[in-house]
Amino acid sequence: MKFKNIIKISVFCFAFGNLSAQNPWPKTTEAAKPWTRWWWMGSAVDEKGLDKQLTTLSEAGFGGVEIVPIYGAKGFENKYINYLSPEWMKMLQFTTDKAKSLNMGVDMAVGTGWPIGGPQVSEQDAATKMIVQTYEISPDKKISEKIILKDEKQKNLKTVKLDIVTAYNEKNEAIVLTDKVTQDGILNWKPTSGKWTVYAVFSGKTLQKVKRAAPGGEGYTLDHFSPDAAKEYLKSFDTAFGNSNYGIRSFFNDSYEVYNADWTAGFKEEFKQRRGYDLSPYIKYLVNDSESEMAGRIKSDYRETMSELILHNFTENFTNWAHSKNSKNTNQAHGSPGNLLDLYAAVDIPESETFGSTKFDIQGLKRNLEDINTKEVPDINMLKFASSAANITGKPLISNESFTWLTEHFKTSWSQVKPEAEQIFLSGINHIFYHGTTYTPADVQFPGWLFYASTNFVPENSLWPNIKGLNSYIERTQSVLQSGKSDNEILLYWPVYDQWASPKGKDMTFKIHNIEKWLHPTVFYEDLEKLGKAGYSLDMISDKMISEAKFVNQNIKVAEDGGFYKVLIIPELNYLPESTLKNILELAQKGASVIFQSEPKDVPGFFEFEKRRKELQEAWKTIAFQQNVNLQSANFGKGKIVLSSDIEKALEFLKIEREKLTDAGLKFVRRKFDGGKYYYIVNHTSKEINQNIPLNFMGNQAALMNPGNGDFGIAETQNNSVRIQLKSGESLIIKASEIQDRSIPKWKYVERADAPIILNQPWQLTFKEGGPELPKSRTLDKIQPWTSFTDDASTQSFSGTGVYRTSFKIKKNKADDFVLKLDKLYESAKIIINGQNAGIVWSLPFEINVGKYLKKGKNTIQIEVSNLMANRIRYMDQNKIQWRNYHEINFVNIDYKPFDASGWKVQPSGLDGEIQLIPVYYPK
Known part of the structure; x- marks a missing residue:
């Protein structure tokens, strides 16, 4: 009997006890x-x-690349390849094939440089603007000059057209005179009384x-509002x-940076069809800066x-075209x-952008004012425009x-990169592209070759040996956030009108x-800030989405x-x-909860606005509000409306619960999966939270x-808290x-720590790679x-890796683990113990944590520190060694002035302060 029991116990241990714990991390993807x-x-x-660079990127933990051709380096002109030429397509095919063999993905821009455009953009399809000329006419007199375009830069263009003439x-009485102008510009009209201004x-x-166009990509910027321009532009890619x-996962279009493009051929007709009236009699209100209500409505x-045109004529066409290529x-x-x-x-895939540096309260985080642009600060609420649209419509990435910069x-x-990445994640974004x-x-x-506005994620960077640490952190985090x-519970309406x-x-x-002009001064932004800090999770919603x-x-x-939401909030607004x-009322009728921060004051726009204003007021009156202490509420159909x-x-009042963890200063974003939820939690405060x-x-x-390291374990919980x-x-x-998964071990909480072992003995310092x-x-x-x-002198100019080595003894110690703490690290390090x-x-x-690498008695430790590129660049500029050698913009600093590092201070490099080994204990 005993023998059988022993066998049974052994089998049980083999089947369960000796298996590795179930790993709760989601399976990673490219x-x-x-x-x-x-x-x-x-x-x-x-x-x-x-081949070499893709392999290097893969080994460093990158999942893919996004190809954007730009201007070239001087002296390499004979190696330039024209964009979309057969030779260029051959290089693209090689890239996607190689990337596939490395389990990497490839995206590419539909153009070179930015904004979208190129040699395939004809004059007709080029970005278009409104040009306004005015003329004065006295009674019983004609305009002596012809109504023809005076702009010398436009005179040789074939597509210039007179669209509207209004007097x-x-x-303020208006007469539309467009059909009174002859083909050669003569206005056949004269007033019988009064002075008139003709627009x-x-x-x-x-x-x-x-x-910043690449060879073969030079040309006009595209007219994003034309119904035909995008289709014509993309035909060159079809060819x-x-x-x-060619193995492209997704075709990419950069941010809209088209300047002065405020018109398009046929705009007048589009406007009438969409807004219900002819713009011509009201053109004065559009082109002048008047404070009148009429100007605001027009x-x-x-x-x-304009918004509808760029949506339907460019964006939707771009999406449909990508799908025709079986790409995103x-x-x-x-x-x-x-x-x-x-x-x-x-x-x-909606894509946002961060530009500049955020001030975080993290202990010891470096943020030198001379090295940042204080005017450009990333804003988490700006990032939420992209994540909101994706969450509401169900886009996975x-x-x-x-x-x-x-x-x-x-x-x-x-x-410095890590907290900025965390802020991006906290906004709901889950797919980071380094720039670049x-x-x-x-x-x-x-x-090597460098781009003038980027953080240099290049293999030549002296920090490159340790980029796998950052990349692994992002990979684990994104595996969860994808x-x-x-799991946001609130919809907040963006009052764009x-x-x-x-x-x-x-x-x-x-x-x-x-x-700071269009977002920060609004009540809408104030609501975003307050609700986020209070612990509510929200997405922004548009009129179209509400419909x-x-x-x-x-x-x-x-x-x-898309997501499920408990409540719709309409912030204080005018229109x-x-x-x-x-x-909104129809949603409430069917059971939705709605909060109005104020009563809507008016309807936007000009067409029949008095009639529509009355409709707004009548619809509002159907809500029978009752006073409830400090708010008003109404049952509306099956739903509830609160004012x-x-x-x-x-x-x-509506029993929408906030996450109270923000009271401790923590930030979070939440995801739901079948049978549970993920909380991604970040401590950007200056204090430790235990x-x-x-x-x-x-x-x-x-x-x-x-x-950070992939560790996992079951948490201690008590009264709905962790x-x-x-x-x-x-x-x-x-x-x-x-x-419940009982195969997962308990989380190792640090119960206490003994006095640290200070490694204050002599160290050997050698250098293994870098220069000059x-x-x-x-x-x-x-x-x-x-x-x-x-x-x-070489220590002042060296960028690379320095190796600190020493040995030490550990007496018999009952500590469960040891934490190696580096007081000051400039900037990252690989740790090798025994x-x-x-x-x-x-x-x-x-x-x-290094306890598992230590042993009783003598131990050796090697700390391989990699520093910034700054000192070597400083040396090169001081010695006038040429490295900036580009066509177009030939390198600028963060203030867009000519770059010169010769006057920089030497950046501290290596280790400083104490090196501690802290014995720690975990609860049994």
Whole structure:
């Protein structure tokens, strides 16, 4: 009997106890890894170079590249390849084949440089602008001069056309005279009384060319509002690609940076069809800066028409074309004169952009004011335009052009990149594209070819040996954020008509570079900020999306694969279309909960606005509000409508719960999957957080997952809360599941730590790679940066990897683990203990668990520190060594002035302060 029991126990242990724990991390994909914008300078690429760089990127943990050809380097003109030529397509095919063999993906821009355009853009399809000329006429007199375009730059164009001629007298009475102008410009009309001003509107061209174009990509910028321009433009790709997509995953279009494009051929007819009236009698209100209500209404209609044209004539055509190639498309809507939410929603992969540096409260995070552009600060709420559109319409990927001008060239460390990436993730984005990497031929010396506005994610970067640390972090995080679906509970309406109704200016572009003008001053933005900090999760919604919304399973839902939402909030606003209010009330009728921060004041636009205003007012009166202490509420059909200036009180009234973990200063984004939810949580505060945090969803089991190193374990829970330990700058993922998995071990909480072992003995310092030359080896009495040794000039100019080595003894110790803590690290390090690779230290806090690599008695430690490129570039500029050698913009600094590092201070490099081994204990 005993023997049988022993056998049974042994079998049980073999079957269960000795198996590795179930790994809760989602299976990674190429899309979960970071991708990079890959500039082909002059498209001077060859198979050998492509093979080498793709292999290098793959080994460093990249999942894909996005090809953007740009201007070339001087001296390599004979290697330039014309864009879309047979030779260029051959290089593309080689790239996608090689990438496929490495399990990488390839995207490409539909154009070179930016914005979209090129030699295939005819004058007719080029970006178009309105040109206005005015003339004065006295009674009984004709205009002595012909009504012809005076702009010398436009005179030789064949497509210039007179679109509108309208005269106004002192009483503001208007007469449309367009058909009174002969073909040669003579106006056959004279007034019988009063003074008149004639407005002549011509359809001209902006003459803007593609910026930073590559060979074969030069030409006019595209007219995004023309019904035919995009189709004609894409025909050149049909010719080059034939029936194949050449392995392209997604075709990419950069941000809209088309200047002065405020018109298109046929705009007048489009306007009348869409807005219900002829613009001609009101053209004065559009082209002048008047503060009148009429000007605001006309301009609102004009801007709404521009928005519809770019949506239907460019964006939707672009999507349909990509699908015809069995590919996806990626589009940056920001900068467009249109409703960003609708434009982002009309493509497969909406893409946002970060530009500049954010101030975080993380302990020890470097942010030197001389190395950043203080005018450009990424804004999480701007990023949410892209993620909102994707979440509402069910797009699985939301990408981001990341880290443009994060700091001055050559001064960005991976530790500075991490919190910016986290802010991107917290906005709901889940697919990062580095900005970026430049293709460099093998025979080009340090620093290789570089793009003038990027953070240099290039193999020539002296920080490259440790980029795998950053990439692995992003890969683990994105594997979670690409799983399941977004789990936001609130829809917040974007009152775009309040923007469009501004009587100032003419066209209105919603750029990331001027959010202080169009976004920050609004109540809408104030609501975004307050709700986010209070712990609510939200997406922004447009009028079009509201019109498509349904009430399904006790939630608001817009698209088949889109998110479910508990409440729709209409922020304080001036203008709301009566049609949108009717759609909102219909949702409430069917059961939806709606919060109005104020009563809508008016309808936008000019057409029958008094009639439509009355419809708005009548629809509003159908809501029978009752006073409830500090708010008003009404049962409306099966739903409920609340009116309150305090949105948080209204949400409490509707029993919409916030996530209280934000009270501790934590930030989060939430995803749901079958049977549970993920919480991605970040500590951007200056303090350590060691406490139980409440969660709205707990399930039956909470697993903690560390995206920094891949560790995982079952969390301690109590009263709908989870215990977490997060130091300043750290992040964590909580997987709350209905199903319990007993194969997962318990999470290792640090219960206590003994006094640290200070490694203050002598160290050996050697140098293994880098330049311009390797400094000499030396023995250090104590840890210090190699830049502190001014007796060796090479230490001041060296960029590369320095190796600190020492040995130490550990007596018998009952500690469960040891944490290696680096006081000051410039900038990242690979840790080798007793000959074993213990990992990479690259982000704050500069700590790593190393207990499993230590042994009783003598131990050796090797810390391989890689520093910034800055000191070597400083040396090259001081010694006038040529490395900036490009056509077009030949390198600029962060303030867009000529780049010169010769006056820089030496950047500290290596290790400083104490090196500690901290014994830690985990609860049994």
